[in-house]
Amino acid sequence: MTADRPHRRLAWRRLLTALAVAAVPAMLTAPPATADTAPPGTDCTPDGVACVAVLVLDADNGRVPGAQATITDGADFSVEVTTSADAVTSVEVPTSGGYTVELDPASLPADAPLPEGAPTSIDVTAQTGSTARAAFRVGAGVQAPPATSAPPSGTTTPGTETGAGGEAGSGTTAGGEPGTDGGVVDAPPEGDASQRAFSLAQVWQQIGSGLRFGLLLALASIGLNLVFGTTGLSNFAHGEQVTLGAALAFISVHVWGLPLWLGILASLALCAATGFAQDAGIWRPLRRRGTPVMQLMIVTIGLSIALQFLIQMFIGGRSLRIVSSNPVPLRIAGITLSEASWVAMGIAVVCILGIAWWLTRTRIGRATRAVSDNPALAAATGIDPDKIVRIVWIMSTTFAALSGILVGISFGSFNWSLGMQLLLLMFAAVTLGGLGTAYGALVGSILIGLVVELSNLVIPSDLRYASALVILILVLLVRPQGLLGRRERIG
Amino acid sequence: MEEFLRILTQALAELVAPSTAAYALAAIGLNLHFGYTGLLNMGQAGFMLLGAYGFGIATIAGAPFLVALLVAIAAGTVFALLLGIPTLKLRGDYLAIVTISAAEIIRWLGRSTVFQEWTGGASGLLGNSFKHTFHELSFLPDGRTAVGPLEYINTGSDSWWTRLFAWGLVLLALLFVWLLTRSPWGRVLKGIREDEDAVRALGKNVFAYKLQALVIGGALGSLAGVLYVLPRAITPDSMGRTMTFFVWTVLLLGGAATLFGPVLGSMLFFSLYMLMRTGMRAGLGDVIGGTQVEQLGGMLVGVTLMLLVIFRPQGILGNKRELAFNVR
Amino acid sequence: MSADETTTVTGAPTPADGTPSGTTVQETPTTAAEAVEAAAAQAAPESAEAKQVARDxxxxxxxxxxxxxxxxLTVDGVQRRFGGMTAVDVDHLEVQRGAxxxxxxxxxxxxxxxxxLLTGFDQPNQGQWQFDGRSIAGKSGAAVARAGMVRTFQLTKALNRLTVLQNMLLAQPKHPGERFWLSWLPFTWAAQERAATEKALEILARFKLDTKKDDFAGSLSGGQRKLLEMARALMTDPTMIMLDEPMAGVNPALVQSLLGHVQALRDEGMTVLFVEHDMHAVRHISDWVVVMAEGRVVAEGPPETVMQDQAVVDAYLGAHHDTDLGDDSLLDPAVLARLEAEDKGQTEREERKR
Known part of the structure; x- marks a missing residue:
């Protein structure tokens, strides 16, 4: 496989063939359109129960409009849909389970008939929180590679779009951002376990996605770790700070009508203010009272509950997109991600380098590390720990917000539970890297990002976060202080 | 006036509701963890969900009621051992992080398609599929009974039988915990809560005691999970982190390290929560929608938890001198 | 019998400390040093055990x-490194039984x-040690304690939200009621609990803590907590007691009684190893002194001679080696500061109670 590297096209062919061999033609399809891009009525985001999508594609992977299909569950549920050229046609189905998609061959255009012997109906299994796709291939030339080894129209399994496969597909078709549907919310259908055979190119692609996820996660977990380092507090409300960032960016762009860059800045400013207000209003007075850290941790849980419901009140339970235009795929070094993702990764790298510079080269940054190491000693040398902690809180909430915004943009959409999902991964990351160590959060986050995305290749995508947490528990067994943590007296 | 009475009745009904009993039992388990031993279990909902699954799946597989109950306890025990062995030798916050993660893993596994055959995936296991053995045990006659303003069928999902069984189990658990915590064994747990190094220096195997406490509290949590699903279906998403946080609120409201704290906390919490929501719906129904009322209610729970921990950490029943939190 | 016996304990008068022992007897002790002097002066006649040990x-x-x-206790080649720093490097050390x-x-x-390291609360990078003929290297803190070697802590670990009596009962070894399966059947352990309570009250009475048995340990003063910790250690029927700075942070008024208690432990046949900064205390009650510096044992010997050992003087004093080690001015300033803080804290606590 590695020999193919110079010829990217060939590599993609091989990849596609490999996938086709695994009987997943749906990889050639575009990801489902989300709320803002498709005409109402036919679109669906799987945050209800599940969606079934119907794809009718010609030999060039173009969507064939006007084809009619019926989706039934064998009992009372029956919906008729008509495909359109500019979006994937999908409908929301009431329960998870098996559905049959029956294509009406008569509705197909004359120049794109169903090939001889191809079935007119496909059985799919709709799975909660994801979109099951039924893809029909029509028209002349469908026998042409890469689909040769697969039946012209095949069955799809739920959430069939492998990360790499989907991305490969979106490279050739006009499609949405690869692997973005559903955001990081509840099992986005990015990977598939039924798809056991995977190629190096796929692994490479997943490493790319893993790095993206890891970098964005790092941005949030560094703040979590800084707060832990300076105050000893595990902040359970940190996840909500991430959601808050994304939600405020959404509100400033879509409700207040600000341009994107201004909306992001407004969100960051507001979140920085929440950090300041939290420390001034809650944490500093409690530190003054000498409240034990364990007690403070439960206060953060209360804060997390309150913020979560507050955010829900404003943005509701839907999946939201901060940027409503379709993402443009961009391939760098054999990895296809949306342009927005690349930009987000760039911003994350710049910010992380900035934090590293700040921690090592500036007076306040060095003071922060001193406070982390030994608050009493730091205080004795003339550093005001309260001031440092205030700065750390502001940084923590600001970078959490930035992480939320970037995740929201580069993963396509987000909803109110974004931070809840990320919080556990952040905890896993900082524990993995070493609680309270400055660079532990970065290393841990990247590892977690890679584990999450790579595990897509071997386990069902709805369990991909579980894999990260299992790794966390295993690491604790072997090296409780984390990868970069110092060994402290335990047991 | 009628509206007012209806709201009051609903709040009253919450006092004896099976889910109130379930939360009380879960909080009794958590009390053994946190109140007596000082363990930060942030995944009590995971124990509950496992218990519910263990009970439901065993019943569907044909196990009689008591066997299914034992399966639920065994599930909680194994989970506690799995979580405790790697983490109980580490600093306390590791247990918190691992338990909250593990509870989420259980939920994700439950709702994943991989185990759909047994767990029913995200839509869960329907009540009818696992409750018949429980209903067959009922010795109550058929029909309905009204006690004061509360009227339920005698045997069924939302029935007197469910309530009787649930609160009976809570009472048994109280007796059990009372015996445990006033024994020398309970004294060791309290010693560990105060300072585990000191207890270790006196020759006690601290790890073994912590593990025992985690297992027993976890098993109580699993039983609470069974109680929770007796009147409803087993749906993994209703037993997530919010549930764990509510159990904590219940415990801290009543008073950690007190015998009746969890029960009082649960009754008070749920009747007030109901009162608040129905009250707001009646009073503010025109101004804000029903979903917003739920969200406002949730927000108030969060704020209550914060205020409680800041201003009255010992809860309602706690002793000011014997604070629920370590003063170190 | 008093005067000459006492001198054997205080040792030969050292050059700078010309004060004959016994002069401070009638005064109320105001500093730790004076308290120790007073204690030494009032010390009960030497016990048979003390004489035996001294002879050996x-x-x-x-x-x-x-x-x-x-x-x-025999220690062989124990090393503990933290990163690049070697915190402990002891080639060979023996501790005499009953001393x-x-x-x-x-x-x-x-x-x-x-x-x-010795008590199993930290693990060495290498090394072996035997306690009472058995190797206890690598054993957990709990196992070491069960083997009969019980320790106290520099920062007292009274179990604050347990009563004084509960603190004591917790230390009772092999209590059947501490086994989970028996714990909820009170009749299986009630007899042992009663016996333990009796024993606990007896020990508490000795330490003059019996009147406080139902108070939360958190409400005791610093010195009382030290006493409680020692009493609690006694409750485990140890053969050897390891005291980590038993005098640190204790009100001078209590130092006297603490010293007496330590001596009493020896007189009951227990072995005591203690870490202490207060040189007066060390000189007055110890039978043998081991001096450590930079992780190694630099000297050992009887108190009266070891203090004059050049290695000890160098380790401790650097430039000031013409000064005596028993002199007040040489008391660790940190210890003094702590003493003062403790004193103040105690007064404040008492004021608050009123």
């Missing part, structure tokens, strides 16, 4: 790693680390 040790040469006639051995040394000498 009088034949032992005062050099590092010297074998003892009846060693209860009070003091472990002294400047701050950072590795005394507490050695303590932690």
């Amino acid at each position: 040790l009088s034949f032992v040469e005062g050099r590092v790693g010297v074998p003892k006639p009846d060693a209860i 009070i051995t003091a472990l002294i040394g400047p701050n950072g000498a590795g005394k507490t680390t050695l303590f932690n």
Whole structure:
């Protein structure tokens, strides 16, 4: 496989063939359109129960409009849909389970008939929180590679779009951002376990996605770790700070009508203010009272509950997109991600380098590390720990917000539970890297990002976060202080 | 006036509701963890969900009621051992992080398609599929009974039988915990809560005691999970982190390290929560929608938890001198 | 019998400390040093055990790693490194059974680390040690305690939200009621609990804590907590007690009684190893002194001679080696500061109670 590297096209062919061999033609399809891009009525985001999508594609992977299909569950549920050229046609189905998609061959255009012997109906299994796709291939030339080894129209399994496969597909078709549907919310259908055979190119692609996820996660977990380092507090409300960032960016762009860059800045400013207000209003007075850290941790849980419901009140339970235009795929070094993702990764790298510079080269940054190491000693040398902690809180909430915004943009959409999902991964990351160590959060986050995305290749995508947490528990067994943590007296 | 009475009745009904009993039992388990031993279990909902699954799946597989109950306890025990062995030798916050993660893993596994055959995936296991053995045990006659303003069928999902069984189990658990915590064994747990190094220096195997406490509290949590699903279906998403946080609120409201704290906390919490929501719906129904009322209610729970921990950490029943939190 | 016996304890008068022992007897002690002097002066007649130990040790040469006639604890090649720094590096050390051995040394000498290693609260990078003929290296803190070697902590670990009596009962070894399966059947352990309570009250009475048995341990003063910790250690029927700075932070008024209690432990046949900064206390009650500096044992010997050892003087004093080690001015300033803080804290606490 590695020999193919110079010829990217060939590599993609091989990849596609490999996938086709695994009987997943749906990889050639575009990801489902989300709320803002498709005409109402036919679109669906799987945050209800599940969606079934119907794809009718010609030999060039173009969507064939006007084809009619019926989706039934064998009992009372029956919906008729008509495909359109500019979006994937999908409908929301009431329960998870098996559905049959029956294509009406008569509705197909004359120049794109169903090939001889191809079935007119496909059985799919709709799975909660994801979109099951039924893809029909029509028209002349469908026998042409890469689909040769697969039946012209095949069955799809739920959430069939492998990360790499989907991305490969979106490279050739006009499609949405690869692997973005559903955001990081509840099992986005990015990977598939039924798809056991995977190629190096796929692994490479997943490493790319893993790095993206890891970098964005790092941005949030560094703040979590800084707060832990300076105050000893595990902040359970940190996840909500991430959601808050994304939600405020959404509100400033879509409700207040600000341009994107201004909306992001407004969100960051507001979140920085929440950090300041939290420390001034809650944490500093409690530190003054000498409240034990364990007690403070439960206060953060209360804060997390309150913020979560507050955010829900404003943005509701839907999946939201901060940027409503379709993402443009961009391939760098054999990895296809949306342009927005690349930009987000760039911003994350710049910010992380900035934090590293700040921690090592500036007076306040060095003071922060001193406070982390030994608050009493730091205080004795003339550093005001309260001031440092205030700065750390502001940084923590600001970078959490930035992480939320970037995740929201580069993963396509987000909803109110974004931070809840990320919080556990952040905890896993900082524990993995070493609680309270400055660079532990970065290393841990990247590892977690890679584990999450790579595990897509071997386990069902709805369990991909579980894999990260299992790794966390295993690491604790072997090296409780984390990868970069110092060994402290335990047991 | 009628509206007012209806709201009051609903709040009253919450006092004896099976889910109130379930939360009380879960909080009794958590009390053994946190109140007596000082363990930060942030995944009590995971124990509950496992218990519910263990009970439901065993019943569907044909196990009689008591066997299914034992399966639920065994599930909680194994989970506690799995979580405790790697983490109980580490600093306390590791247990918190691992338990909250593990509870989420259980939920994700439950709702994943991989185990759909047994767990029913995200839509869960329907009540009818696992409750018949429980209903067959009922010795109550058929029909309905009204006690004061509360009227339920005698045997069924939302029935007197469910309530009787649930609160009976809570009472048994109280007796059990009372015996445990006033024994020398309970004294060791309290010693560990105060300072585990000191207890270790006196020759006690601290790890073994912590593990025992985690297992027993976890098993109580699993039983609470069974109680929770007796009147409803087993749906993994209703037993997530919010549930764990509510159990904590219940415990801290009543008073950690007190015998009746969890029960009082649960009754008070749920009747007030109901009162608040129905009250707001009646009073503010025109101004804000029903979903917003739920969200406002949730927000108030969060704020209550914060205020409680800041201003009255010992809860309602706690002793000011014997604070629920370590003063170190 | 008093005067001449006392001098054997205080040792030969040292050059700078010309004060004859016994002059401070009638005064109320105001500093730890005076309290110790007073204690020494009032010390009960030497017990048979003390004399026996003194006799045994009088034949032992005062050099590092010297074998003892009846060693209860033997340490071999124990090393503990933190990163690049070697905190403890002890080649050979023996502790005489039934004696009070003091472990002294400047701050950072590795005394507490050695303590932690020996009692299973830290693991060494290498090394072996035997207690009572059995190797206890690598055993957990709990196992070491069960083997009969019980320790206390520098920062007292009274179990604050347990009563004084509960603190004591917790220490009772092999209590059947502490087994989970029996715990909820009170009749299976009620008899043992009663016996333990009796024993606890007896020990508490000895430490004058019996009137406080139902108070939360958190409400005791610093010195009382030290006493409670010692009493609690006694409750485990130890053969050897390891005291980590028993005098630190204790009100001078209590130092006297603490010293008496330590001596009483020896007189009951227990072996005592203690870390202490207070040189007066060390000189007055210990039978043998081990000096550590920079992780190593630099000297050992009887208190009266070891204090004049050049290595000790160097380790402790650097430039000021013409001054005597028993002199007040040489008391660790940190200890003094702590004493003062403790004093103040106690007064404040008492004021608040009123």
